[in-house]
Amino acid sequence: MERKIRVVQMGLGPIGNKSTIYLAERPQAFEIVGAVDLDPAKVGQDVGVLAGLAPLGVTVTADLHSVLSHGNIDVVLLTTASSLVKVESQLTAILPYGVNIVSSCEELSYPWLTQPEIAKRVDALAKQHNVSVLSTGVNPGFLMDFLPMALTGVCRHVNKITVERIQDATFRRIPFQKKIGAGLTLAEFDQKIAEGTLRHVGLTESIHLIAAKRGWKLNATEDNISPIVARHDVKTEYLDIKAGMALGVQQIGRGLVGDNEVIRMVFRAAIGEPETKDRIIIDGSPAIDSCIKGGVNGDVATCAILINSIPVTINARPGLRTMADIEPIACFA
Amino acid sequence: MERKIRVVQMGLGPIGNKSTIYLAERPQAFEIVGAVDLDPAKVGQDVGVLAGLAPLGVTVTADLHSVLSHGNIDVVLLTTASSLVKVESQLTAILPYGVNIVSSCEELSYPWLTQPEIAKRVDALAKQHNVSVLSTGVNPGFLMDFLPMALTGVCRHVNKITVERIQDATFRRIPFQKKIGAGLTLAEFDQKIAEGTLRHVGLTESIHLIAAKRGWKLNATEDNISPIVARHDVKTEYLDIKAGMALGVQQIGRGLVGDNEVIRMVFRAAIGEPETKDRIIIDGSPAIDSCIKGGVNGDVATCAILINSIPVTINARPGLRTMADIEPIACFA
Numbered sequence: 001m002e003r004k005i006r007v008v009q010m011g012l013g014p015i016g017n018k019s020t021i022y023l024a025e026r027p028q029a030f031e032i033v034g035a036v037d038l039d040p041a042k043v044g045q046d047v048g049v050l051a052g053l054a055p056l057g058v059t060v061t062a063d064l065h066s067v068l069s070h071g072n073i074d075v076v077l078l079t080t081a082s083s084l085v086k087v088e089s090q091l092t093a094i095l096p097y098g099v100n101i102v103s104s105c106e107e108l109s110y111p112w113l114t115q116p117e118i119a120k121r122v123d124a125l126a127k128q129h130n131v132s133v134l135s136t137g138v139n140p141g142f143l144m145d146f147l148p149m150a151l152t153g154v155c156r157h158v159n160k161i162t163v164e165r166i167q168d169a170t171f172r173r174i175p176f177q178k179k180i181g182a183g184l185t186l187a188e189f190d191q192k193i194a195e196g197t198l199r200h201v202g203l204t205e206s207i208h209l210i211a212a213k214r215g216w217k218l219n220a221t222e223d224n225i226s227p228i229v230a231r232h233d234v235k236t237e238y239l240d241i242k243a244g245m246a247l248g249v250q251q252i253g254r255g256l257v258g259d260n261e262v263i264r265m266v267f268r269a270a271i272g273e274p275e276t277k278d279r280i281i282i283d284g285s286p287a288i289d290s291c292i293k294g295g296v297n298g299d300v301a302t303c304a305i306l307i308n309s310i311p312v313t314i315n316a317r318p319g320l321r322t323m324a325d326i327e328p329i330a331c332f333a
Numbered sequence: 334m335e336r337k338i339r340v341v342q343m344g345l346g347p348i349g350n351k352s353t354i355y356l357a358e359r360p361q362a363f364e365i366v367g368a369v370d371l372d373p374a375k376v377g378q379d380v381g382v383l384a385g386l387a388p389l390g391v392t393v394t395a396d397l398h399s400v401l402s403h404g405n406i407d408v409v410l411l412t413t414a415s416s417l418v419k420v421e422s423q424l425t426a427i428l429p430y431g432v433n434i435v436s437s438c439e440e441l442s443y444p445w446l447t448q449p450e451i452a453k454r455v456d457a458l459a460k461q462h463n464v465s466v467l468s469t470g471v472n473p474g475f476l477m478d479f480l481p482m483a484l485t486g487v488c489r490h491v492n493k494i495t496v497e498r499i500q501d502a503t504f505r506r507i508p509f510q511k512k513i514g515a516g517l518t519l520a521e522f523d524q525k526i527a528e529g530t531l532r533h534v535g536l537t538e539s540i541h542l543i544a545a546k547r548g549w550k551l552n553a554t555e556d557n558i559s560p561i562v563a564r565h566d567v568k569t570e571y572l573d574i575k576a577g578m579a580l581g582v583q584q585i586g587r588g589l590v591g592d593n594e595v596i597r598m599v600f601r602a603a604i605g606e607p608e609t610k611d612r613i614i615i616d617g618s619p620a621i622d623s624c625i626k627g628g629v630n631g632d633v634a635t636c637a638i639l640i641n642s643i644p645v646t647i648n649a650r651p652g653l654r655t656m657a658d659i660e661p662i663a664c665f666a
Contacts, residue, residue, distance in 0.1 A: 022489055142486065149661060149663045150480070150662070153475065153642075153661070153663050153664060154471055154629055155634075155637050155641075155664040156633050156636070156664070156666075157664065158664045213661070213663040213665070214663060214664060286629055288625060288629060289625065289626045290623060290625045290626075291624055291626065292621060293623075294620075300487075301487035303489070304486075304487050304488050304489040304618075307489075308487075309486075324663075325660050326660060327658050328659075328661075331486060331488040331489070331490065331491045331547060331617070332546070332547060332548040333548065
């Protein structure tokens with residue numbers, strides 16, 4: 001890299017703050033030149049301090065336009081929301097400044113079939129301003145879409161792809177255990193589902209990414225969420241879970257060609273799962289049975305791939321890119 | 334795909350013939366429009382018949398120029414040799430016709446550091462004629478370079494990458510057992526090494542691909558081959574191997590930064606290996622331990638990825654591309 005990549009951070013929640021740390025530890029590659037968040041509690045703070053670092057000399061502002069008007073920005077790292085409807089106005093505010101975008105917005109990871117009108121608008125605007133947009137992360141973005149898709153590259157034919165992301169939450173911290181619904185009654189669990197706070201966003205996008213690349217025209221997708229129910233009392237360091245309460249969550253995604261299930265995604269996080277793993281099974285020629293033992297730590301991995309994808313996104317063909325049509329992303333630090 | 338991709342097959346050895354079969358079974362995507370081989374025993378034959386299929390109506394010729402002059406060719410599938418020195422004149426004969434090239438030449442998979450002058454010449458010529466060149470395969474090309482490189486994409490930092498391709502040859506066919514030196518005396522084994530017929534070509538290229546993408550400036554690479562020696566007599570269906578004879582071959586590649594081994598490649602194929610597998614271990618954050626149980630069948634996989642990479646190569650940025658800088662390849666049939 002001849003000169004540092006100039007980054008504006010937008011959205012300083014947990015992912016944004018962790019990204020600050022990861023950017024700051026690669027000073028030969030990146031320079032944080034702006035930080036944007038609407039939260040009045042964050043505005044005026046130093047973006048480094050907000051992330052738990054020493055001050056970086058960049059103050060959080062709510063005024064995106066003043067930051068971008070400054071000019072000479074290579075990329076905005078956009079970590080604001082999971083919903084593409086919410087994020088679209090942010091994308092359309094940024095792109096006219098001729099600035100590339102790397103985003104963690106799950107619904108933007110492969111929106112061509114789920115929200116095609118927005119996808120087309122974002123793509124057209126990015127092309128008009130000769131910049132690229134990529135949304136990625138560990139999931140969606142990598143484990144349940146890019147990686148199985150890439151593994152089919154060595155296949156003569158593929159009948160079915162099964163992806164399992166299984167996490168044993170027994171020894172995880174309490175915020176994670178609560179996030180997956182462990183210790184809830186089934187009524188409480190259902191309420192969280194109804195509120196939308198328990199759902200992993202992006203399973204349908206992952207299914208569509210694989211299917212499109214594979215050439216499968218899906219006539220239906222499913223995304224079903226349910227509790228993993230304790231069959232007997234379970235005690236962890238933090239929780240006392242009675243039989244009949246939730247140990248965690250399971251989400252099953254399916255992609256169908258006719259009546260055939262050609263893609264099956266199992267995303268399960270619960271207390272007492274026998275094995276944490278990321279497994280991909282390709283029923284094809286050759287058959288492939290790939291397993292990452294112990295799984296991939298999601299918090300680290302999502303921020304890492306966001307940072308790692310920045311140079312590739314800047315150099316990509318203009319438009320809305322996805323993990324299905326961007327050059328390989330690797331760790332470079 | 335709006336119209337079929339018009340392919341010329343060049344080099345009709347085992348990989349070329351298998352590629353014919355794989356191309357022919359995707360008639361909606363590909364049309365074989367020419368076939369080139371210098372072997373007088375193959376010239377004049379139908380390329381389908383040569384591959385064990387029904388006739389495809391394409392006759393093998395030794396005259397590359399007459400085939401390419403015909404015009405309207407999208408890609409040459411070049412499966413002639415492992416040595417880039419041997420292949421360069423073929424590349425430079427094809428590129429002025431404005432035709433893309435997908436190749437199985439191992440030394441072309443990442444020649445930027447091993448044979449930089451040739452790499453630059455091929456790159457310049459491809460750019461001049463606005464086409465792309467990609468060399469790929471299962472190994473080099475995928476298992477020991479692309480896949481570990483891609484897995485680092487979710488890493489915050491990486492200290493070391495270890496890749497193991499281990500194959501138990503006990504139940505493989507006799508040509509494979511012979512190819513890996515099983516049943517040879519150590520003197521015979523050494524002679525095969527000296528002849529160059531036992532060596533896996535491409536380990537150093539794989540190491541350089543990963544290192545370049547990772548940002549490691551290697552000050553040395555190693556590629557050491559040795560026999561796996563029988564400690565007691567072993568009998569297989571075909572072979573009677575006495576203690577002290579070779580069970581197979583091991584090749585170890587190393588990439589060093591200073592005295593630190595940052596990349597380690599273990600390629601081992603022998604009778605009696607306890608487990609066939611393709612394993613990638615990333616010492617980093619997060620740590621990743623990925624294993625393809627039973628490994629990936631190399632014969633099928635190499636021809637499959639050659640075919641699967643054709644559309645991506647045609648659409649790639651002009652020049653010499655590698656698996657480090659081309660958009661993702663997936664099975665589309």
